[in-house]
Amino acid sequence: MSNLHRKHIYTYSCYEEEQSLCALEMRTLFGVEPAAGIVESCIKIDPSRSPFMKERISVLYEADSLQHLLIQLADLQVSETYKVLFVKSRYSSKTEKVGFEDRRKMEREIGLHINGVADLRQPQRIFAVIVVNGRWMFGDYVEGEPIWFQHQQKPHSYSTALNTRVARAIVNIAIPDPSGVKAIDPCCGIGTVLVEALSMGIDIVGSDRNPLVLGGARENIAHFRFSGEVKLADIRDITSEYDVAMIDLPYNLCSVITLEEKTEMLLSARRFAKKVLVVTVEPIDDILKHTGFIIVDRAVVKKGSFTREVIVCE
Numbered sequence: 001m002s003n004l005h006r007k008h009i010y011t012y013s014c015y016e017e018e019q020s021l022c023a024l025e026m027r028t029l030f031g032v033e034p035a036a037g038i039v040e041s042c043i044k045i046d047p048s049r050s051p052f053m054k055e056r057i058s059v060l061y062e063a064d065s066l067q068h069l070l071i072q073l074a075d076l077q078v079s080e081t082y083k084v085l086f087v088k089s090r091y092s093s094k095t096e097k098v099g100f101e102d103r104r105k106m107e108r109e110i111g112l113h114i115n116g117v118a119d120l121r122q123p124q125r126i127f128a129v130i131v132v133n134g135r136w137m138f139g140d141y142v143e144g145e146p147i148w149f150q151h152q153q154k155p156h157s158y159s160t161a162l163n164t165r166v167a168r169a170i171v172n173i174a175i176p177d178p179s180g181v182k183a184i185d186p187c188c189g190i191g192t193v194l195v196e197a198l199s200m201g202i203d204i205v206g207s208d209r210n211p212l213v214l215g216g217a218r219e220n221i222a223h224f225r226f227s228g229e230v231k232l233a234d235i236r237d238i239t240s241e242y243d244v245a246m247i248d249l250p251y252n253l254c255s256v257i258t259l260e261e262k263t264e265m266l267l268s269a270r271r272f273a274k275k276v277l278v279v280t281v282e283p284i285d286d287i288l289k290h291t292g293f294i295i296v297d298r299a300v301v302k303k304g305s306f307t308r309e310v311i312v313c314e
Contacts, residue, residue: 009057009130009137010039010047011087017302018165021310022052024299025169028176028312038089038132047144049200050172051165055087057128059139066106069129069136070113078116080124083107085141087130110138147199155223156190156216162248162279166301168196170310173299174246174277178202183244184273186235187265191217193246198226207233236268245273249280259287266291276313281306288313 012034014022026034029050030041047053060076063069086103110129111118128141148164162170171193175181178200185193188206190213197204198221205228208214217230235247247269250257257265262284269276270291278284288295293313301308 005042006044006139007059007062007137008041008044009059009132009139010041010045011037011054011089011130012039012050012052013037013054014052018052018169020299021166021169021173021301024297024310024312025050025052025172027297028173040132047142048147049168050144051146051148051168053144055128055144056142057087057130057137057139058142059137060127061138063136064134066136069138070110073110073113073138074115076114076116078114078125081117081119081122082111082114082125082127083118083120083123084111084114085126085128086110087128087141089130089132148196151192151195151199151224154190154192154195154220156220157192158190160251161189162192164192164196166308167192170246170277170279171197171200171202173297173310173312174244174275175202181243182241183246184238184240184242185246185248186233186238186269187247187250188217188230189213189248191220191230193248194228194230195220195224195226198228199224205229205231207231207235207238209234235265238268238272240272242273244275244277245269246277247279249278249282249284251281263287263291266293274314278309278311278313280309280311283309284311 023034026039029045030039030043047056061069061072063072084107086107126141127138129136129138148168151164175183183202183204185206188194188208191206194204194206206217211232214230214232221228266287270293296312296314299310301310
């Protein structure tokens with residue numbers, strides 16, 4: 001199987017209140033409606049990009065049974081040390097579900113059929129096998145790292161800011177392919193979205209009209225050793241052009257904005273950005289339509305009785 005057309009298996013999980021956001025991220029990244037918990041795609045993505053992805057298996061061999069898979073593995077020559085993992089799938093049938101001891105047994109059996117030197121402690125290469133809908137798939141394994149979790153330990157935060165998991169998903173939804181994309185967060189606050197975007201190598205700048213938050217945003221970015229521009233500017237005064245804008249509309253008691261102000265903000269965003277992702281706690285469909293936006297997709301994120309909408313517009 002060539003690298004260009006190699007199939008990749010991704011497993012993912014999320015909290016119940018994040019299901020809508022998780023599904024939107026998977027649709028955006030892979031262009032398909034995911035089955036709950038697993039995605040098969042020829043698109044190769046680092047699983048650490050997503051707050052929901054657990055791992056990626058880049059398929060080398062596929063068979064309808066373990067016996068047929070073992071026959072194929074006889075052709076595999078491995079120059080590095082390796083180990084094999086059996087990845088549980090929630091989408092195996094009852095007869096395919098495997099207990100802990102049987103998984104370890106299969107890992108050993110599969111490992112013995114590979115031409116190379118096994119090393120269970122510090123392998124140079126990790127393989128995995130997973131059973132999905134009766135198909136046994138074997139390939140290179142990459143585990144996702146919870147990078148978003150590390151970003152919770154930032155110097156400055158406030159209670160109404162997006163949490164890092166949601167912020168990271170929002171960046172992926174707004175910018176599924178960062179190549180050549182120029183982005184802006186024009187209401188950046190303390191920089192939660194900026195930190196997630198910069199950690200993915202995205203070309204993004206931040207701005208806010210509140211001078212009191214800019215120092216905190218800059219310190220948060222510097223704390224993680226990232227570099228990014230954060231400037232004092234009202235969204236209505238932005239003149240540069242961007243491919244994508246991510247806007248978390250102000251809503252706390254210190255940032256009450258009128259319907260007219262929301263309309264002006266979105267009209268401004270339509271002027272300087274080709275694509276806009278809006279986060280809102282209040283219905284804004286009428287404003288978006290009035291300002292000429294087309295709603296492409298959306299999700300809802302809940303936290304207790306508090307609900308945010310994530311709306312993708314073009």
